[in-house]
Amino acid sequence: MTAASSLTAPGAPAARPGRRFGFAWIGVVPFVLFAAGFLVLPTAYLLTGSLQDTHGQVTLQNYARLSEPNLASAYAASIEISLVTAVGGGIFGFLLAYAVIAGGLPRFLRNALMTFCGVASNFAGVPLALAFTFTLGASGLLTPLIKSLGITLNIYSKTALELAYMYFQFPLMVLIIAPAIDGLRRDWREAAENMGATSFQYWRYVAFPILLPSLLGTTILLFGNAFGAQATAYELSGGTINIVTIAITRQIRGDVVNDPGVGYALAMGMVVIMAVSIGAYSLLQRRAERWRR
Amino acid sequence: MAFLELSGIQKRFGETSAVIDFNLAAERGEFVSFLGPSGCGKTTTLRMIAGFEQPTAGTVAVDGKDITRRAPNQRNVGMVFQSYALFPNMTVAGNVGFGLRVRKQPKDRVAKRVTELLELIHLPDKADRYPYQLSGGQQQRVALARALAIEPQVLLLDEPLSALDAKIRVILRNEIRAIQRSLGITTVYVTHDQEEALSLSDRIVVMSEGRIEQIGSPFEVYNFPATSFVASFVGTLNVMTARVAGAAEGRLVMDGQPIRAARPVTIAPDGANVTIAFRPEMLSMGEAGANRLRGTVQDVTFLGSIVRIRVHLASGATVVSVDTFNDPNLTVPEAGAEVTISFPPEAVLVLEAPPAATAEDLIAEA
Ligand SMILES: Nc1ncnc2c1ncn2[C@@H]1O[C@H](COP(=O)(O)OP(=O)(O)O)[C@@H](O)[C@H]1O
Numbered sequence: 001m002t003a004a005s006s007l008t009a010p011g012a013p014a015a016r017p018g019r020r021f022g023f024a025w026i027g028v029v030p031f032v033l034f035a036a037g038f039l040v041l042p043t044a045y046l047l048t049g050s051l052q053d054t055h056g057q058v059t060l061q062n063y064a065r066l067s068e069p070n071l072a073s074a075y076a077a078s079i080e081i082s083l084v085t086a087v088g089g090g091i092f093g094f095l096l097a098y099a100v101i102a103g104g105l106p107r108f109l110r111n112a113l114m115t116f117c118g119v120a121s122n123f124a125g126v127p128l129a130l131a132f133t134f135t136l137g138a139s140g141l142l143t144p145l146i147k148s149l150g151i152t153l154n155i156y157s158k159t160a161l162e163l164a165y166m167y168f169q170f171p172l173m174v175l176i177i178a179p180a181i182d183g184l185r186r187d188w189r190e191a192a193e194n195m196g197a198t199s200f201q202y203w204r205y206v207a208f209p210i211l212l213p214s215l216l217g218t219t220i221l222l223f224g225n226a227f228g229a230q231a232t233a234y235e236l237s238g239g240t241i242n243i244v245t246i247a248i249t250r251q252i253r254g255d256v257v258n259d260p261g262v263g264y265a266l267a268m269g270m271v272v273i274m275a276v277s278i279g280a281y282s283l284l285q286r287r288a289e290r291w292r293r
Numbered sequence: 294m295a296f297l298e299l300s301g302i303q304k305r306f307g308e309t310s311a312v313i314d315f316n317l318a319a320e321r322g323e324f325v326s327f328l329g330p331s332g333c334g335k336t337t338t339l340r341m342i343a344g345f346e347q348p349t350a351g352t353v354a355v356d357g358k359d360i361t362r363r364a365p366n367q368r369n370v371g372m373v374f375q376s377y378a379l380f381p382n383m384t385v386a387g388n389v390g391f392g393l394r395v396r397k398q399p400k401d402r403v404a405k406r407v408t409e410l411l412e413l414i415h416l417p418d419k420a421d422r423y424p425y426q427l428s429g430g431q432q433q434r435v436a437l438a439r440a441l442a443i444e445p446q447v448l449l450l451d452e453p454l455s456a457l458d459a460k461i462r463v464i465l466r467n468e469i470r471a472i473q474r475s476l477g478i479t480t481v482y483v484t485h486d487q488e489e490a491l492s493l494s495d496r497i498v499v500m501s502e503g504r505i506e507q508i509g510s511p512f513e514v515y516n517f518p519a520t521s522f523v524a525s526f527v528g529t530l531n532v533m534t535a536r537v538a539g540a541a542e543g544r545l546v547m548d549g550q551p552i553r554a555a556r557p558v559t560i561a562p563d564g565a566n567v568t569i570a571f572r573p574e575m576l577s578m579g580e581a582g583a584n585r586l587r588g589t590v591q592d593v594t595f596l597g598s599i600v601r602i603r604v605h606l607a608s609g610a611t612v613v614s615v616d617t618f619n620d621p622n623l624t625v626p627e628a629g630a631e632v633t634i635s636f637p638p639e640a641v642l643v644l645e646a647p648p649a650a651t652a653e654d655l656i657a658e659a
């Protein structure tokens with residue numbers, strides 16, 4: 001309504017009520033196309049695929065098989081890895097971003113760091129796996145050093161994968177949370193101090209609650225980012241680690257086991273987990289953001 | 294001993310001197326304004342009282358105690374920020390009670406005090422609103438209540454009304470003053486609005502470029518400005534150069550026309566140039582006063598209750614503003630009309646000697 005009325009030149013006859021919404025729907029078209037093309041159609045495709053057996057007969061068997069120990073543990077591992085790297089990357093990324101912003105780093109260093117984070121947050125897949133192997137693999141550059149410290153790192157393990165994921169989770173967090181930290185006004189801290197609050201009290205009652213919605217949002221984003229990652233894990237472990245994305249690859253493209261229907265069911269499971277986490281996020285955020293418009 | 298005492302305060306930011314040799318002694322319960330143009334160091338001085346900036350030199354004392362080195366949260370000084378700085382994640386009650394909660398006061402005492410303060414600022418029914426749900430004026434009141442909640446020894450306000458529209462500004466400034474009087478709290482009020490400073494203050498500190506130009510009551514600052522800066526910043530529009538013709542009798546020559554000051558000129562000898570000032574409302578059209586100047590009307594402006602007439606003096610180099618009360622029977626001269634303006638010797642304020650008389654000045658007067 002405001003858009004329509006602000007388009008009316010002063011002195012022009014008032015638009016008739018019927019015409020008010022005339023072309024407003026055009027603005028929504030790109031969104032509808034986008035949602036259909038990138039969300040609804042693929043999901044529908046997955047859904048129909050997951051409800052068919054190898055002969056094209058309708059079945060629920062694919063979903064029943066998700067409870068097999070091998071597939072169930074793939075979900076468990078994916079969820080664990082995603083949680084650990086989202087929370088870990090979230091905490092360390094937040095601390096780094098805060099140190100950079102509040103620490104009064106010179107402008108050019110800060111820009112350089114942000115640019116680096118932009119690049120590093122996309123550092124995944126084959127290059128990351130190779131770099132990781134060269135650094136910490138069996139004959140990696142740093143392997144003798146950490147061995148001498150009495151640490152052994154199995155590059156095919158979950159821990160190694162989590163460590164590798166941190167290479168993009170951490171910079172992604174820095175990148176996304178920085179604007180939110182920038183939004184904390186100096187006045188708020190000073191007003192709190194002025195009323196006698198300690199630094200801890202300022203964080204506890206003012207800064208943290210204000211940042212909470214952004215922290216929740218970015219952590220969910222990191223969770224999804226890790227959950228959907230495939231290439232890094234595939235390259236690093238040679239396809240041996242049992243997480244959902246690799247299990248899907250195996251079912252759809254594998255030589256040993258090959259059942260696309262199960263692959264689609266696995267993917268539908270991912271869709272559900274993502275939907276649940278986004279739903280939980282909106283709920284939490286709405287509670288955390290009561291004070292926003 | 295004064296209640297709030299700033300002695301020899303200096304503040305440098307790298308090369309810039311933001312505050313230079315600032316001395317002020319405010320009595321308990323006094324309302325002091327810092328008045329000056331943007332960038333003259335008002336906020337910096339206020340922030341040094343609150344503890345957000347450390348003075349490069351000098352001391353801040355409250356009630357006889359030197360607090361210069363105390364952290365902001367160890368001072369008992371309440372501040373109202375220009376931007377209000379209300380916490381967006383807390384309700385009005387949450388904001389107002391914040392200082393008491395961080396001081397670990399019992400819940401029921403906090404609640405009681407919040408209720409009292411909301412009564413004081415006339416917003417008793419807004420306790421559960423969030424800041425974004427309030428108008429600017431309401432937010433300002435909440436910021437005031439929040440600063441007062443901790444019963445500070447000194448209240449600081451940094452241009453608290455600058456973001457509000459004119460009508461609300463006047464209402465709120467009177468409310469602030471009434472609350473300040475009823476609590477008897479020592480207050481420093483920063484503003485660049487001379488009308489605000491004049492109408493509110495017990496005393497005004499007029500500042501320019503980090504220095505104090507004058508400290509005095511509104512009456513003194515307005516009627517007896519100490520410098521030409523004060524004269525021009527606090528209301529006077531007519532600041533001009535004159536030559537001393539007879540220092541002992543207060544005789545001067547301005548724009549080639551002789552005028553008399555009420556008092557002898559003590560700051561400069563005969564023949565020297567001085568800066569003089571007179572207020573538009575002290576001048577009148579016609580021949581009523583002892584001093585008369587001839588000139589031509591340049592333009593006439595209606596300002597509501599007064600009418601401002603600007604007159605070119607005979608030589609054309611100097612323009613003088615004359616204010617008269619608006620009145621339906623007034624005959625307003627037309628632009629271009631030849632007029633005589635007059636004023637009593639008391640209207641003439643002889644200020645400091647100008648930096649150096651330029652050749653043009655001397656030629657213009659000759
Ligand atoms: N943190 C700072 N760093 C450098 N210069 C500053 C800082 N704060 C204020 N200044 C400078 O000090 C001077 C006085 O500023 P301020 O006290 O804010 O003036 P006002 O409040 O009277 O407008 C200005 O020249 C300003 O640029």
Ligand SMILES: [Mg+2]
Pocket residue numbers: 332335336337
């Ligand atoms: Mg200021």
